[in-house]
Amino acid sequence: MLSLAWSKTNITTDESxxxxxxxxxxxxxxxxxxNWTVSSSSSLCDWAGITCNVGHGRVHSLNLSDMGLIGTISPHLGNLSFLVELDLSYNNFYGHLPKELVQLxxxxxxxxxxxxxxGVVPTTIGGLHALQHLSLRNNSLSGIIPLSVSNLSRLETLDWNFNFIEGTIPAEIGKLKNLxxxxIAYNKLSGIIPHAIFNLSSLELLSWQHFIRRVKLYEV
Structure with a gap:
């Protein structure tokens, strides 16, 4: 009984x-x-774009890609504690990225x-330790590449093309051995491309062209 009550409470957290x-x-x-409405005859797992885990019934995936939606990301998405996939691409979401996403x-x-x-990419993004694929391309994000990105040790895809990211490329990116x-092309980066990037043994595709002209290959 206690287990059922706990499960219901957590599903209600997802619903809220x-x-x-x-x-x-x-x-x-x-x-x-x-169909995103509370009903005694249906489950949130039937809502458009929602996939739930078969075992515990919690929200596993939120995929609202290419739906023409306009709005902001609510910090409450950070309460979807069992979320594995979040895809809001090809819409018209705007505003800053909420730091609460690090709770996922x-x-x-x-x-x-x-x-x-x-706005800037939150420095807390390095707390998403399970992250394998991160795409922020074609937005208007600014600021620098957070050094905390180096904590994403499982990362396989990092795509920040077409933004306004500035500063230098941190050598810490060389720690992403699974990348x-x-x-990171079409930004406002400058400086020297660090030698550490060329030590990424798993790297299959690298796009860095069309920075502002001050960017150049590493110097020996």
Whole structure:
């Protein structure tokens, strides 16, 4: 009985987080989220874009890609403690990335590409230790590349193309031994590309062209 009560409480936490997130969406032109309502006859696992884990019934994936949505990311998404995949790409989300996303300790995929996010990439992003794929491309993000990115030891894809990231490329990126794809082109980076990047033995694709002209290959 206690186990059932605990499970129900945590599912309610997921439900509440999603409904607050829905309230931060100002436009849903195709009514994709029309069934995001509390009902005794249906489960949140039936809501559009939601996939739940078969074992414990918690929200496993939130995929709202290419739905024409306009709004901001509610900090309450950080309460989806069993979330593994978050894909909001190809929409019109805007505003800053909430630091509460770092609470998603099980997150393996974070795709926020092709939106209108601005502000800096939170330094707390290095706390997403399970992250394997991170795409923030085609936004308006600024600031520097946080050194905490080096803590993402499982990262395989890092795609920040087409933003306004500035400063230098930190040598700490060379610590990402599982990195296969690195895209940081079309930004405002400057300085020297660190030699450490060339020590990434798993790297298959590297895109760094079209920085401002001050960027150049490492010097011996």
């Amino acid at each position: 987080a999603l409904l607050v997130f829905k309230s931060s969406i100002t436009s849903d032109p195709y009514n994709f989220l029309a 300790h099980r997150l393996k995929l974070l795709n926020l590409s092709f939106n209108e996010f601005d 296969k794809i690195l895209r």
